[in-house]
Amino acid sequence: MKSELDPTTLRRILEVTASLSRTLDLPEILTQLVDKGTYIVGAERGTVFLYDADRDRLRQHGYTGQVDPDALDLAPGQGIAGTVFQSGTAVYCEAPYEDPRFAAEVDARTGFRTRSILAVPLKGGNQRVIGVLQFLNKRQGNFDSQDLAAMELLAVQASIIIGNAELFAETENARKEILKESTRLTAQLRGNIVGESTWTSEFIELAGRLDESPINILITGESGTGKSHVAKHLHYTSSRCRKPFISLNCAAIPDTLLESELFGIESGVATGVQKKPGKIELADKGCLFLDEIGDLSLAAQAKMLQVIQERFFFRVGGRTPIKVDVRILSATNKDLESEIKESRFRQDLYYRLNVLNIPIPPLRDRREDIPPLVKAILRKACEEHNKVIQGVDDAVLEAFMEYSWPGNVRELENELYRMVALSARDTRLTTRWLSPKFAVSGGAALPAALGGGEGLQLSGHSSIPEAVKVVEAHLIRKALDETGGQKSRAADILEISRESLRQKMKKYGIA
Ligand SMILES: Nc1ncnc2c1ncn2[C@@H]1O[C@H](COP(=O)(O)OP(=O)(O)OP(=O)(O)O)[C@@H](O)[C@H]1O
Ligand SMILES: [Mg+2]
The missing domain is CATH 3.30.450.40 (GAF domain)
Structure with a gap:
């Protein structure tokens, strides 16, 4: 053919x-x-x-x-x-x-x-x-x-x-899939700022304005307010977002290791030592996040200052200057100005790091952030625990809105994760799963005999009838916790009838 x-x-x-x-x-x-x-x-x-x-x-x-x-x-x-x-x-x-x-x-x-x-x-x-x-x-x-x-x-x-x-x-399809996944992961990692308070909106707007600017920023705030989260957000919304975000916790590293962590080390400095780049080098063109900067030793502060001024540094044991272009974000919950007065922090370094200060207010001063944070954290916790919970009861939200949150967003996160872990087949989180500390916030601690020492606090201005209610509600929650929710056994522990327990639970909104 x-x-x-x-x-x-x-x-x-x-x-x-x-x-x-x-x-x-x-x-x-x-x-x-x-x-x-x-x-x-x-x-x-x-x-x-x-x-x-x-x-x-x-x-x-x-x-x-x-x-x-x-x-x-x-x-x-x-x-x-x-x-x-x-x-x-x-x-x-x-x-x-x-x-x-x-x-x-x-x-x-x-x-x-x-x-x-x-x-x-x-x-x-x-x-x-x-x-x-x-x-x-x-x-x-x-x-x-x-x-x-x-x-x-x-x-x-x-x-x-x-x-x-x-x-x-x-x-092409695989590339698109990878891009989609990486966008999702980056969004997760970059620290999406959740909140509806004036402070949060103003911060998001400020971060947008700073996106092209490589200035050094000092983030301050109480523990758990979101300093690291804010630093990630600043980096991942900046023009450097495709370059590394390298984090160094200055408090977690002993002084002897800090220099080599920061600047890297040449091989042969001591027996068996391998050449290793430091965090500054790894952060080139990107961002170095110095967490707990208030704990940087004076010696390391001097070297840090030199890097910022000269834009080059030497590895430990090295003789060749290494040039870098690094944006420095730092965070602390210390008052650096009083550290300067005590000669524990260099003023010249402070001015270099603090070109702009972003102070994060404590959560108790921006309570409008609580409801959206609860929603976002609950979604994350449910994903991780593989549970389906639609939301929290109004009574829980009320307790959250009144609480003083000394541990800020991290404390809120811990509370919700704990509640999600404890909850059984609930579709909403009820006050039953709240930690005892939520009975009343602020004020004097309750004597241990009445269940104090477990976070229960009585308001300094409580009247006796009010205080009795708080104690009752607390003891009921505790008994229910201990008995895994079995009302008869809880009533026995409380030495009241089952019916009386039922009425009191209704009165205090304990589901
Ligand atoms: N605005 C926010 N939106 C969403 N999550 C937040 C927000 N602020 C804080 N978080 C979350 O709260 C937790 C604590 O935040 P982060 O670790 O950033 O606090 P921190 O101020 O750096 O704490 P520390 O002082 O202990 O270092 C983190 O899991 C963070 O993701
Ligand atoms: Mg932190």
Whole structure:
């Protein structure tokens, strides 16, 4: 059946393949392939089928002529195209209605009358058949060995191009998936600032204004207010966001190791010491976050000052100056101005680090942040505990709104994580799971005999009836906690009747 191709056909096939190679868009390639192939062999209709492994069907992609796209969805082995797909061998058929392999039902569905067929396999890597290129009804005469040879050659070239386009599409999809995932993770890591207080809105707006500015910022605030969180937000919303955010906790590292952690070390400084870059080097072009900066030793402060002023430093044991471009964010809950007065912190370094000060107010001074924080933290805690909890009861939120939060956002986070862990099949968190400290906040501690020393506090101005209520509510919660919620056993411990317990629970909103 093979024959030499005439030079005109050969030239046309080369032109088609050159044109197909100009795009990586698969639908465009398939449409062009069918159009040009139909023209070269002089057919009435052309179709390209690709195998869809998920559905185990041959799906029609590009075609010429008016065809209902679903009408040509074949099973492997069905019709001439299906046969070519299964055998991997071209078929050239002049009297289809006499050929048992022909699927006459397709003609019946499309209303087209097939007089002759030329079908060639498309083969991918390892000679695996990936689809079929099929032409129907030669306009003049019959398909001949020239047409067959031409389409076999076109199919070989087209298969390579289709394979590349498929690979490109797969890579592109994977790239998009990775991008989506990395955006999600970055959003998680970058410290999305949750809150509706004036302070939070103003901070978010300020961070937006600072995005291009590499100035050093000192973040201050009580423990747990969100200093590290704010530092991450500042970095990941800045123009340096694609460069590293390197964090160093100055309080957690002994003075002897701090220098090598910060500046790195050359090999051979001591026996067995390997060369290692320091945090400053790792943060080049990005941001170095010096947490608990108030704990940096005076010696390290002097070196830090030099890096900021000169923009270069030496590794421990090194002689070559290393240049860096680092933005420094630092945080402390110490009052650095009084540290300066006590000569524990260098004033010149303070001015370098504190080009801008962002003081974070304690949570008790921005209570509007509590409800949105509760929502966000609860969502995170539920994800981690694999639980479905819709929200917190109003009584819980009220207790949160009244509490003084000495441990700030971290304390709120801990409280909610604890409540989520303890809650059983609740759809909302109730006061039952609140820590005892929420009975009343502020004021004098309760004597140990009455359950004090466990966080229960009585307001300094409580009247006796008020104090009694607080103590009652506290003791009931404690008994319920101890008995895993069993009312009869809790009533026994409290030495009251079950009915009295039920009434008191109702009175105090204990679910
Ligand atoms: N505005 C906020 N939105 C969402 N989460 C927050 C916010 N502020 C703080 N958090 C969360 O609260 C927790 C405590 O915050 P962070 O560790 O940043 O506080 P900190 O001030 O650095 O504490 P420390 O003084 O102990 O270093 C973290 O889990 C943080 O993600
Ligand atoms: Mg911190």
